[in-house]
Amino acid sequence: MTKRQAIANAVITQLNTIKIANGYKTDFPAVKHWSVEILDKADQVYCNVRDTKTDYDNSTPFSETLTIDVALGCTKKSNNYSFITNMIDDVYKCMYNAERTLQTQFGDVQIIPVGDELDIQQFEYQVAEAVVTFQIIHSKHARWFYDERSF
Numbered sequence: 001m002t003k004r005q006a007i008a009n010a011v012i013t014q015l016n017t018i019k020i021a022n023g024y025k026t027d028f029p030a031v032k033h034w035s036v037e038i039l040d041k042a043d044q045v046y047c048n049v050r051d052t053k054t055d056y057d058n059s060t061p062f063s064e065t066l067t068i069d070v071a072l073g074c075t076k077k078s079n080n081y082s083f084i085t086n087m088i089d090d091v092y093k094c095m096y097n098a099e100r101t102l103q104t105q106f107g108d109v110q111i112i113p114v115g116d117e118l119d120i121q122q123f124e125y126q127v128a129e130a131v132v133t134f135q136i137i138h139s140k141h142a143r144w145f146y147d148e149r150s151f
Contacts, residue, residue: 008051014098025086064139080128110137
């Protein structure tokens with residue numbers, strides 16, 4: 001497994017802890033990785049992690065940054081806006097709390113929130129969707145090197 005895959009899996013593991021019993025506002029379903037969800041019936045909820053981009057900063061020290069999008073969606077019978085904004089808030093809280101765990105796994109890691117986007121549309125059911133974006137800086141070195149370790 002590459003470091004990129006390992007970081008994405010670690011993020012998924014952390015997001016799977018989002019449950020009301022763990023102090024969050026919502027109960028997340030099983031978090032998926034690069035899945036395509038179709039919200040086609042009432043009372044559905046999804047969370048999908050996409051590791052979309054790697055950036056390299058060639059200044060000193062060199063750093064490598066992975067962009068993670070956390071896609072959220074729901075078709076609740078009422079209060080879609082309230083539910084999806086609670087999901088967004090839970091993602092921010094979870095990722096804030098996850099930084100230390102990722103540092104234990106991968107060394108010098110910094111999680112930076114980039115922002116979120118929200119949309120609500122009316123189809124057969126009202127569909128609320130959001131994307132929360134983070135950058136995870138996970139490598140800092142004097143210069144770039146190819147990391148061929150398996151995680």
